[in-house]
Amino acid sequence: MTAVLVTDIGQLVTCSPELGDGSPLGVLQDAAVVLEEVPAAGASAYRMIEGEPVPDRGHVAWVGRAADAPAADEVLSVGGRCVVPGFVDSHAHLMFAGDRGEEFAARMTGQPYDGGGIAVSVAATRAASDEELLDLLLDRVLEMRAQGTTTVEVKSGYGLTVEDEARALRLACEAGIEETTFLGAHVVPPEFRSRRADYVSLVTGPMLEACAPYAVWGDVFCEPASAHAFDGDEARAVLLACREAGLELRVHGNQLGHGPGVQLACELEAASVDHCTYLSPADVDALVGAAGTTTATLLPGVEFSTRSPYPDARALLDAGVSVALATDCNPGTCYSSSIPFVVALAVREMGMTPAEALLAVTLGGARALRRNDVGHLGVGARADLTVLDAPSYVHLSYRAGVPIATALDLTPPA
Numbered sequence: 001m002t003a004v005l006v007t008d009i010g011q012l013v014t015c016s017p018e019l020g021d022g023s024p025l026g027v028l029q030d031a032a033v034v035l036e037e038v039p040a041a042g043a044s045a046y047r048m049i050e051g052e053p054v055p056d057r058g059h060v061a062w063v064g065r066a067a068d069a070p071a072a073d074e075v076l077s078v079g080g081r082c083v084v085p086g087f088v089d090s091h092a093h094l095m096f097a098g099d100r101g102e103e104f105a106a107r108m109t110g111q112p113y114d115g116g117g118i119a120v121s122v123a124a125t126r127a128a129s130d131e132e133l134l135d136l137l138l139d140r141v142l143e144m145r146a147q148g149t150t151t152v153e154v155k156s157g158y159g160l161t162v163e164d165e166a167r168a169l170r171l172a173c174e175a176g177i178e179e180t181t182f183l184g185a186h187v188v189p190p191e192f193r194s195r196r197a198d199y200v201s202l203v204t205g206p207m208l209e210a211c212a213p214y215a216v217w218g219d220v221f222c223e224p225a226s227a228h229a230f231d232g233d234e235a236r237a238v239l240l241a242c243r244e245a246g247l248e249l250r251v252h253g254n255q256l257g258h259g260p261g262v263q264l265a266c267e268l269e270a271a272s273v274d275h276c277t278y279l280s281p282a283d284v285d286a287l288v289g290a291a292g293t294t295t296a297t298l299l300p301g302v303e304f305s306t307r308s309p310y311p312d313a314r315a316l317l318d319a320g321v322s323v324a325l326a327t328d329c330n331p332g333t334c335y336s337s338s339i340p341f342v343v344a345l346a347v348r349e350m351g352m353t354p355a356e357a358l359l360a361v362t363l364g365g366a367r368a369l370r371r372n373d374v375g376h377l378g379v380g381a382r383a384d385l386t387v388l389d390a391p392s393y394v395h396l397s398y399r400a401g402v403p404i405a406t407a408l409d410l411t412p413p414a
């Protein structure tokens with residue numbers, strides 16, 4: 001364990017308003033950060049040993065002007081670049097096998113998305129070995145780190161049997177994923193198509209029991225507009241059972257059309273309701289009322305990949321809704337792991353300022369996961385830093401498509 005001084009930071013965005021310039025971004029120029037209890041070189045940030053705790057990646061011990069920085073064991077210069085908190089991707093489906101590129105191509109010629117393609121990923125995921133699934137997951141986590149993401153939520157939902165759902169969550173825990181979500185209620189699998197109630201009983205009974213030890217969160221795809229997903233009554237039953245089993249709640253709601261998902265999430269005090277593409281005035285009112293509890297997580301990569309209208313982020317922010325942005329990285333509606341891409345879409349297409357978009361992928365994502373140790377760089381925060389090869393955070397959207405963001409690797413191989 002060592003103390004590392006990260007210095008020569010041209011612009012430091014702490015997302016901690018009590019630091020820096022007094023703005024919500026907490027910006028300092030010519031800054032430095034001291035990180036303590038950073039694991040020694042060679043230690044892996046992502047362990048694959050069952051039962052091992054997730055390694056402590058160290059924490060922020062000091063933030064200030066580079067000229068005033070205290071001494072440390074090691075010094076790391078970022079050469080005048082911009083540093084921001086590691087991105088928090090609070091909605092992703094990284095545990096899947098198979099390919100649905102043809103479905104995307106068909107959609108670009110006019111085929112609508114209705115959730116039916118999920119069955120293709122389910123078949124491929126069930127057929128994959130544990131080793132294959134773990135490799136796929138770790139590759140995707142590393143792909144995210146290479147684009148600046150240091151915290152990611154991972155859902156089940158492509159197994160849809162007791163064994164396959166529990167396996168997905170167990171493997172995610174083995175890979176060191178802290179934010180694991182049980183999504184047995186992703187769609188009704190084909191073998192239960194004429195027996196929906198039986199599937200809901202399976203999800204809320206034996207499947208939940210097998211998955212709960214490996215899951216922090218319970219989720220449901222509440223979408224009456226899709227024959228594959230769950231209506232309001234089914235979703236309520238799933239969420240109540242998850243809560244009873246000790247899981248905290250999050251909801252896929254209002255993606256494909258108007259429906260009860262948003263209001264259900266607010267009523268049940270879910271941490272987040274995700275998508276929010278189709279909102280009624282009553283939905284917005286519910287989100288305003290729940291702003292201290294329930295975050296609206298917007299997933300604009302989905303609108304991009306399904307040619308759908310973008311949610312009105314400007315209206316939500318102006319109304320006082322708590323807003324996060326995430327990738328929803330998944331094989332159907334958005335096979336992008338890139339938070340910078342999401343930031344660029346939010347700024348260009350959804351009326352968010354570059355500052356609001358950065359807050360939504362840092363503090364917003366942390367709030368959607370009820371975490372206060374990530375998404376900012378205040379003293380005590382986790383040592384998760386992302387370096388932008390740019391003079392300012394504005395370049396995240398200004399230089400869309402250019403790979404300027406990467407998580408700072410404090411523990412390179414020995």
Ligand SMILES: N=CN[C@@H](CCC(=O)O)C(=O)O
Binds near residue numbers: 118121330331332
């Ligand atoms: N909407 C439900 N689930 C995913 C899509 C899953 C898929 O099509 O494979 C989503 O969040 O968009």
Ligand SMILES: [Zn+2]
Binds near residue numbers: 091
């Ligand atoms: Zn999703």
